[in-house]
Structure formats: structure tokens, C-alpha cells
Amino acid sequence: MTDILMPALSPTMEEGVLAKWHVKVGDVVSAGDVIAEIETDKATMEVEAVDEGEVTDILVPEGTENVKVNTPIARLKDEGGAAAPKPAAKTEGAPKAEAAPAKAEVPKAAAPAAPKSENGERIFASPLARRIAAQNGVELKSIKGTGPHGRIVKRDVEGAPQTAGKGAAQPAAASTGSAAAATSGIEPRKAQSLAQMGIPDGSYDLIPLDGMRKAVARRMVDSIQNVPHFPLFIDVEIDQLMAVRAKVNKMLEPQGIKVSVNDFVIKAAALALKAVPEANASYTPEGIAMHHNADVSMAVAIDGGLITPIIRKAETKGLAQIATESKDLAKRARERKLKPEEFQGGTFSVSNLGMFGIKQFTSIINEPQGCIMSVGAGEQRAVVKDGQVVAATVMTVTLTCDHRVVDGATGARFLQAFKPLIEDPVAMLA
Amino acid sequence: MAAEFDLVVIGSGPGGYVAAIRASQLGQKVAIVERENLGGICLNWGCIPTKALLKSGEKFESLSHLKEYGLSASGASFDFDAIIQRSRGVAATMNKGIGFLMKKNKIEVIEGSATLEKGPNGASGAPKVVVALKAGGTRAIEAKTVMLAVGARARALPQIGLEADGDKIWAYRDALAPKKLPKTFVVIGSGAIGIEFASFYRALGAEVTVVEAVDRIMPVEDEEVSKAAQKSFEKRGIKFKVGAKVTKVTKSAKGVSVAVEIGGKAETLEAEVCISAVGITANTDGIGLEALGVELDRGHIKTDSHCQTNVKGLYAIGDCAGAPWLAHKASHEGIHAAEHIAGYKTPNVHSPIAGCTYAQPQVASVGVTEQAARAENREVKIGRFPFRVNGKAVAAGEVDGFVKVLFDAKTGALIGAHMIGHEVTEMIQGYVTAITMEATEEDIHGIVYPHPTMSEAMHEAALDAYGRMLHL
Numbered sequence: 001m002t003d004i005l006m007p008a009l010s011p012t013m014e015e016g017v018l019a020k021w022h023v024k025v026g027d028v029v030s031a032g033d034v035i036a037e038i039e040t041d042k043a044t045m046e047v048e049a050v051d052e053g054e055v056t057d058i059l060v061p062e063g064t065e066n067v068k069v070n071t072p073i074a075r076l077k078d079e080g081g082a083a084a085p086k087p088a089a090k091t092e093g094a095p096k097a098e099a100a101p102a103k104a105e106v107p108k109a110a111a112p113a114a115p116k117s118e119n120g121e122r123i124f125a126s127p128l129a130r131r132i133a134a135q136n137g138v139e140l141k142s143i144k145g146t147g148p149h150g151r152i153v154k155r156d157v158e159g160a161p162q163t164a165g166k167g168a169a170q171p172a173a174a175s176t177g178s179a180a181a182a183t184s185g186i187e188p189r190k191a192q193s194l195a196q197m198g199i200p201d202g203s204y205d206l207i208p209l210d211g212m213r214k215a216v217a218r219r220m221v222d223s224i225q226n227v228p229h230f231p232l233f234i235d236v237e238i239d240q241l242m243a244v245r246a247k248v249n250k251m252l253e254p255q256g257i258k259v260s261v262n263d264f265v266i267k268a269a270a271l272a273l274k275a276v277p278e279a280n281a282s283y284t285p286e287g288i289a290m291h292h293n294a295d296v297s298m299a300v301a302i303d304g305g306l307i308t309p310i311i312r313k314a315e316t317k318g319l320a321q322i323a324t325e326s327k328d329l330a331k332r333a334r335e336r337k338l339k340p341e342e343f344q345g346g347t348f349s350v351s352n353l354g355m356f357g358i359k360q361f362t363s364i365i366n367e368p369q370g371c372i373m374s375v376g377a378g379e380q381r382a383v384v385k386d387g388q389v390v391a392a393t394v395m396t397v398t399l400t401c402d403h404r405v406v407d408g409a410t411g412a413r414f415l416q417a418f419k420p421l422i423e424d425p426v427a428m429l430a
Numbered sequence: 431m432a433a434e435f436d437l438v439v440i441g442s443g444p445g446g447y448v449a450a451i452r453a454s455q456l457g458q459k460v461a462i463v464e465r466e467n468l469g470g471i472c473l474n475w476g477c478i479p480t481k482a483l484l485k486s487g488e489k490f491e492s493l494s495h496l497k498e499y500g501l502s503a504s505g506a507s508f509d510f511d512a513i514i515q516r517s518r519g520v521a522a523t524m525n526k527g528i529g530f531l532m533k534k535n536k537i538e539v540i541e542g543s544a545t546l547e548k549g550p551n552g553a554s555g556a557p558k559v560v561v562a563l564k565a566g567g568t569r570a571i572e573a574k575t576v577m578l579a580v581g582a583r584a585r586a587l588p589q590i591g592l593e594a595d596g597d598k599i600w601a602y603r604d605a606l607a608p609k610k611l612p613k614t615f616v617v618i619g620s621g622a623i624g625i626e627f628a629s630f631y632r633a634l635g636a637e638v639t640v641v642e643a644v645d646r647i648m649p650v651e652d653e654e655v656s657k658a659a660q661k662s663f664e665k666r667g668i669k670f671k672v673g674a675k676v677t678k679v680t681k682s683a684k685g686v687s688v689a690v691e692i693g694g695k696a697e698t699l700e701a702e703v704c705i706s707a708v709g710i711t712a713n714t715d716g717i718g719l720e721a722l723g724v725e726l727d728r729g730h731i732k733t734d735s736h737c738q739t740n741v742k743g744l745y746a747i748g749d750c751a752g753a754p755w756l757a758h759k760a761s762h763e764g765i766h767a768a769e770h771i772a773g774y775k776t777p778n779v780h781s782p783i784a785g786c787t788y789a790q791p792q793v794a795s796v797g798v799t800e801q802a803a804r805a806e807n808r809e810v811k812i813g814r815f816p817f818r819v820n821g822k823a824v825a826a827g828e829v830d831g832f833v834k835v836l837f838d839a840k841t842g843a844l845i846g847a848h849m850i851g852h853e854v855t856e857m858i859q860g861y862v863t864a865i866t867m868e869a870t871e872e873d874i875h876g877i878v879y880p881h882p883t884m885s886e887a888m889h890e891a892a893l894d895a896y897g898r899m900l901h902l
Contacts, residue, residue, distance in 0.1 A: 126867060126868035126869075127867075127868060127869055127870045127872065127873045128841060128842075128843045128868035128869070128870055129868060131841055131842060131843075131870055132841055135840070135841065146777050153868055154843070154868050155777070
């Protein structure tokens with residue numbers, strides 16, 4: 001016997017909807033046959049059989065939601081007899097081929113089947129509403145329809161995710177790593193509990209949780225509950241950085257490249273991580289993972305949440321390249337066009353709220369990274385130098401550390417390495 | 431004193447009378463005030479009688495194509511008075527029908543001209559309606575709610591001499607019931623009204639020149655449709671002056687001369703009669719709106735998404751409340767407003783409104799044009815299909831025209847459809863349904879269109895947008 005397990009369609013997927021079975025008990029399948037369709041908040045994908053055999057049991061019925069990854073969903077009897085259960089399904093991420101002429105575009109990725117609610121009742125939604133919900137990662141069952149007979153229509157789904165953080169893709173606080181790729185998450189706080197807490201129904205609008213919001217909620221709660229956080233604060237002077245930046249930008253002007261303070265921070269952090277590799281590490285039960293490269297995640301605020309695209313091997317890249325990449329990543333993040341590998345798997349995060357005038361803040365660890373850096377606003381402050389009060393442009397930087405892997409002294413050494421690089425960017429050339 | 435009615439509707443056009451019926455269905459006690467004919471312009475001087483004229487013109491013109499169908503007849507002619515009489519008869523029949531509908535729905539019809547005054551409850555109640563009765567005297571009516579459905583009339587442009595006189599300068603009303611058939615026309619304006627009259631009078635053999643200020647005819651339509659329409663009309667002998675600004679209309683003993691400026695060059699067009707079709711003016715004057723402080727927006731009554739004005743208890747629907755100036759839009763708003771008054775919680779009044787022009791060929795459209803989509807930087811997928819390869823169209827000898835559709839590239843939502851050709855006004859409803867029910871390309875691709883029909887072109891155009899066209 002071989003158990004077919006619920007597959008993970010992306011590295012961070014935890015559960016999904018078993019949208020459709022293409023086989024029934026008694027069918028004989030061979031490797032490569034499409035046996036089922038799995039729906040996540042983003043897409044419907046097909047599951048192919050890896051082994052051959054006869055389907056003896058369908059363990060999870062069609063339309064079941066929240067099926068955890070690696071849950072057995074069906075059972076195969078091998079032709080040669082019994083075998084040890086093993087993962088026996090692989091997924092095909094590619095959209096279904098369409099019986100269409102070669103020039104046809106293939107739009108089949110997310111053909112959402114008529115959705116069902118938890119108790120199996122059909123949810124009435126217009127075709128367009130179903131599609132937009134699938135594209136935006138909105139769960140139809142969380143929405144109240146305002147169309148005829150309570151049918152869910154476009155305006156109901158569109159209203160759902162478009163409320164939070166409207167506007168530019170600015171670096172933002174507390175990052176989520178693979179936010180958009182994760183599926184459903186922690187139980188949302190229910191409306192009735194608000195009523196119990198004295199906030200009456202009807203006194204607020206309820207915005208349904210989309211996939212990103214759920215991922216942010218779940219990952220942040222997990223992190224704050226399970227990771228022993230502590231912050232380290234340091235002030236850095238950036239007068240020289242501002243001067244160098246002006247010079248560099250003038251030089252790069254013909255190429256249309258503009259380097260931001262944040263690009264300097266990414267570069268300096270990457271170099272500091274190379275100098276103090278213990279800070280470029282992840283805690284795992286098996287041991288401390290010492291990362292080879294400084295893959296710096298930068299938190300970008302987008303409509304409805306945030307995402308952390310990654311500057312890979314930032315220690316090897318020049319400022320111009322970092323600036324070009326970060327601009328492109330932020331732009332595509334806003335358009336939700338990042339590929340999973342572009343926002344999954346960073347080793348260190350930088351979150352910058354300086355442009356909002358935030359003086360200092362403490363981010364939540366973006367698991368499994370060991371540290372996250374929070375960058376405040378650069379501002380003129382009075383500092384004492386050689387017994388004299390003088391003006392300097394000062395920026396407060398906070399390093400939040402996962403104490404399981406980065407101890408206080410390690411974090412401090414990292415900041416010690418970081419500070420001279422940012423205060424005198426010429427040092428980055430050394 | 432208790433209000434005499436739950437609702438008084440002022441104006442019995444396709445907005446007002448439909449609203450009255452709906453309100454009555456919902457248990458309201460309703461009165462409707464009409465100063466002229468039940469059914470308003472639509473039934474009496476617009477939509478319906480023009481369709482009667484156009485049908486006569488179309489039938490007559492088709493006689494010259496009999497040979498193509500293997501037929502012959504000789505001595506074809508028409509009786510202009512009889513054509514007009516038929517059209518008036520059709521209007522009269524429909525008008526009677528409305529009287530019957532009012533009676534059936536226990537709606538009191540009050541004949542006379544209404545004005546509004548502050549109600550007995552001041553700002554907290556609906557205005558009072560004072561009707562100068564046709565039969566003489568006045569009647570003051572108090573109602574819980576008042577609905578304005580007072581419509582619009584042809585716009586006059588006195589500054590350039592464009593004012594209908596019923597003799598040499600006609601507005602739609604004059605063009606619907608003339609005493610004799612002129613030989614030459616200048617039609618000013620190439621919207622639906624101008625084009626329909628041009629089409630009708632051309633069908634009866636008149637020389638017709640249409641003047642349009644914008645650089646293409648039927649400017650609200652998709653550009654491709656505009657171009658195709660102009661070509662088809664020119665084939666029928668209608669002349670066009672586009673990008674032509676009318677500077678002066680002068681009456682003479684023989685007729686009128688219309689001075690135009692095209693690309694800075696002056697030109698004068700002579701004709702027996704000039705038909706003015708340069709838009710409409712809302713009938714918002716002389717009914718006491720100013721005293722009540724009713725807000726207007728460029729001459730039209732300002733309303734919210736439930737057709738409410740800024741004055742409590744006062745609704746406004748149809749032409750007087752803004753574009754598009756179409757009967758079916760007025761009816762839709764009337765129904766919505768009646769339901770809102772009755773306490774229904776319908777989200778808002780907006781639904782896609784199709785536009786139809788009943789010339790030869792017909793033009794019908796709904797949703798956005800390609801130009802509008804581009805202006806909004808919307809990514810679209812566009813499909814087209816010509817009738818000349820549609821079996822039914824070929825068999826019927828009606829191969830002129832095409833279907834064009836626009837889908838939102840991201841969501842696959844149908845967002846626009848544009849058609850030109852034989853009886854496309856009867857087909858557009860298929861797309862209206864699709865848009866209203868929020869269909870995507872998948873739904874339309876999956877619909878089985880009956881064969882052989884011209885509607886198959888609607889399927890093909892949708893397929894074409896996704897590179898899947900079958901028959902071309």
C-alpha cells in the first residue's frame with residue numbers, strides 16, 4: 001500500500017483545498033496521471049501520480065478545505081503488492097494545457113471550481129468574483145455577497161483586500177519572508193468575539209483576510225511566541241554617507257540610477273555579516289546553519305500587506321547594482337509579480353521606516369533568520385565630540401536578534417562592524 | 431394632515447411610468463403627473479415612432495435589392511403621409527397601453543404641469559407638488575416622496591441660429607411628423623438621433639449631409655465602429671462633414687444655409703431643411719427647483735447612487751438626472767428608486783447600459799470602447815469577427831459589419847462589446863447579460879450559440895480575443 005499525501009505546492013504551503021478528484025476508487029493510475037486538483041489561495045494546480053497502482057481508498061473527499069500538507073489523501077495498492085507508505089505525489093505547477101491553436105494564450109491557471117463552504121453548501125459567486133478571489137487570495141466563504149440572492153459579485157471581492165497599506169512600496173517594519181506564498185494561517189479573530197468584547201456588530205466594516213494578511217498574522221505570532229527576541233540599539237552618523245551618496249548619484253545620473261540610503265544600509269549590513277558570520281545564521285533543531293552568502297531581505301510595503309524580496313549575495317554587489325535590483329524588486333512587489341524564489345529564503349532582513357520619520361523601532365524576527373535590522377530616520381542631532389556640542393546627522397539602528405543563535409555579544413560585534421562601514425562608506429571599498 | 435400619496439412621480443416617460451408601476455407593485459399609493467402624453471417623449475416622439483419610420487424606410491430601400499434575392503417587382507413607390515400616419519398610429523397605440531397600465535396598477539394619472547414647493551414639514555419632509563391642471567385650476571398634492579422624471583428636450587443653439595422652427599429648422603419632433611417630404615437635408619449632429627433621421631430620409635431618396643463637430647461620426651462609439659458606420663452610410667449615399675464646426679445657420683426663402691468651418695476653412699451647406707440633433711437640455715427649469723435648493727450639475731439634477739437628490743424625499747431619474755440619455759437607463763433608475771423608496775437595500779443603481787442606433791446598418795454597444803480602455807491604461811484583450819464569414823449573414827444577404835469585444839486582460843472580465851450590422855440591436859443583450867452577470871471569457875467561450883445565427887459572431891469575437899477564433 002502506498003499513501004498519497006497532500007503535496008506542498010510551494011515551500012511554505014501548509015494547507016490547501018482538495019478541489020477535485022480525477023480518479024475514483026478502483027481506477028488504476030500510472031505515474032504522471034493527473035489524479036487530483038489542489039487549490040490554494042493563489043492557484044489551482046494538478047497533482048500527478050508518481051507510482052502506479054490501483055486506487056483503493058479516497059481518504060479526503062472533494063471540496064475539503066484546510067487539508068494539511070502531508071496528510072494522506074488517498075491510498076494506492078501497488079501492482080507488486082504492499083509497500084511502505086511514502087510520499088507519492090508530485091505537483092505540476094504549470095498551467096493545464098488547453099486544446100487550442102498554438103497562438104492561443106493559456107489562461108487556465110486558476111479556473112476556480114464552484115466553491116463550497118465548510119458544510120459542503122455551494123457558495124454562490126459570479127464567475128468574475130470567483131476569478132478575482134482566486135487571483136487575490138481571498139476566500140469566498142469569508143465574504144458576504146451583496147448581489148441577487150446574496151450572490152458574491154465583483155464589488156464584494158474587490159473591496160476585500162484593497163484596504164490596508166494603499167500606496168507606494170516603501171520599506172516597512174516587521175517582515176514576513178514568504179508572506180504571499182503561505183496559505184491560510186491562524187484562526188482569525190472572529191467578529192462575534194468583538195461583540196463579546198463590547199464592540200457591537202455594525203459599528204465596523206469587516207475586511208476579509210486574504211492570504212497575505214493570514215500569512216503575516218501567522219508568521220508574526222509564531223515568531224514572537226517562539227523566538228526569544230532581544231533588541232540592540234546603536235546610533236550611526238551619516239553625514240559622510242550623505243555626501244558620498246550625493247557624489248555617487250551624480251556619477252550614476254547618466255545611467256538613470258539613484259542609490260538610496262537603504263541601499264547603503266543593505267550593502268553595509270552584507271559586508272558586516274561577512275565580517276561577523278555568526279550573525280548570518282539560522283537556528284535549527286539539528287544545529288546552527290551558517291549561511292554562505294548574505295542574502296538580504298528588504299521589507300517592502302505593498303497593497304494589503306508587505307513582502308520581503310531579496311538582494312542575493314549582497315556582499316558581492318556594488319551599490320549601483322543593489323540600487324537597480326532593489327528598485328526593480330520593489331516595483332514588481334507592488335505589482336505582485338515576484339517569483340517565490342525572489343522573496344523566499346533570505347538570511348537577514350532590513351526594514352526601514354526612516355522615510356516616515358520614525359526615530360527607532362524594533363522589528364519582529366523574520367524566521368528562520370537570526371537577525372533583523374530596523375532603520376530609523378536620519379536627523380540632525382546634537383552630539384558631543386571632544387567635549388563640544390556639535391550637530392551631526394544621526395540615524396538609530398536596531399538589531400533584533402534570535403537569542404537561540406545570536407547572543408548579545410555577537411549582535412553587538414555585528415553592529416560594531418556595521419557602524420564604521422555606514423559612517424564612512426569609503427570603508428566599504430576596503 | 432396625512433400625505434395623500436406615498437409617491438408622486440412627475441413625468442410619465444419610460445422612467446416615470448415604470449417607476450410608478452414598480453412602486454405600486456410594492457404597495458405604495460402612487461400618482462403620476464403628466465403635462466402632455468402618457469409615455470413621454472419615448473413613446474410619443476422618440477424611440478417608438480422613429481422605429482416605425484425607420485422600418486418603412488428599410489422596407490422601401492430593400493425593394494431596390496430584390497434582384498439579389500431572385501425577386502422582382504415593379505412600380506415601387508411610397509406614400510409619405512401614410513408612412514407618417516403609420517408612425518403616429520404606432521405611438522397612439524403605445525400611449526393607450528400606458529393608460530391601461532396605469533389603471534391596472536391603480537396609479538392615479540393627474541394631467542397638468544407640476545411645480546414643487548416647500549412641503550408642510552419644511553426641510554424634514556418631501557416637497558409639495560402643485561399641479562396646474564389641464565382641465566383648469568390647480569391641485570396641491572402632498573406625498574411622502576416625490577420623484578422627478580421630467581426628461582429633456584432638444585438642445586437649441588440660438589447663438590448660431592440653430593433653433594427649431596418646425597419649418598426650415600427641425601428638431602426631432604418636427605422630423606417625426608412633417609407635412610411634406612423635403613428633397614435635401616443637412617443634419618447637425620451624428621449621435622443616434624441625427625444618424626437615424628439621416629438614415630430614414632436617405633432611404634426615401636433625400637439628399638442628406640450629416641455634420642459632426644468631432645473628427646468621426648457617432649463619437650461615443652468605438653472608433654472602428656465609427657469608421658465602418660461612415661463607410662456603410664456613404665455607400666447608401668449619405669454625405670458626411672466631420673471635424674466641422676457649425677458657425678451659423680441662416681434661413682432663406684428656399685431653405686437654410688449652414689455655415690461650417692472644417693480645419694479652418696469655411697464652407698456653406700445648402701438644404702431645404704436642417705435637422706438639429708445637437709444633444710439635449712434637461713427639463714429642470716420652471717418647476718421650482720431653485721427655491722428648494724436642488725443641486726444641479728451642468729443643468730442636470732445631481733443624484734446619489736440611489737437616485738436621491740440633496741433634498742429630502744425628492745428623487746430624480748432618467749434624462750433630467752444625467753447621461754446616458756436613454757429610455758432603458760431611465761426605466762432602470764426608476765425601478766431602483768422605487769425599490770429604494772420602499773426600503774429595499776439594493777447596493778446601487780449602476781448596471782451596464784447599452785446604446786443602440788437603429789440606422790441601416792444598426793450599431794449597438796455596451797461597456798468601454800478600445801479608446802477609453804487605452805486612455806485608462808487598462809490591459810485588454812480584443813477580439814473581432816466580421817459578419818461576412820457568418821453563414822446566416824451570408825444567407826440573409828446582410829454581410830455588412832462586425833462584432834468587437836474587449837476583455838480585461840488580468841481578470842478575463844468582459845468589459846466592452848461593439849457591434850455594427852443587421853439587427854445587432856437585438857443581439858447586444860447577450861453581452862449585456864454577460865457583463866451584468868460578471869461573465870469571464872471562459873463563460874462566453876463555453877456558451878453554445880445556436881447555429882445558424884448571426885449571434886455566432888459574438889462567440890467568435892470572444893474566441894478571437896484569446897486566439898481561438900474558429901471560422902476565420
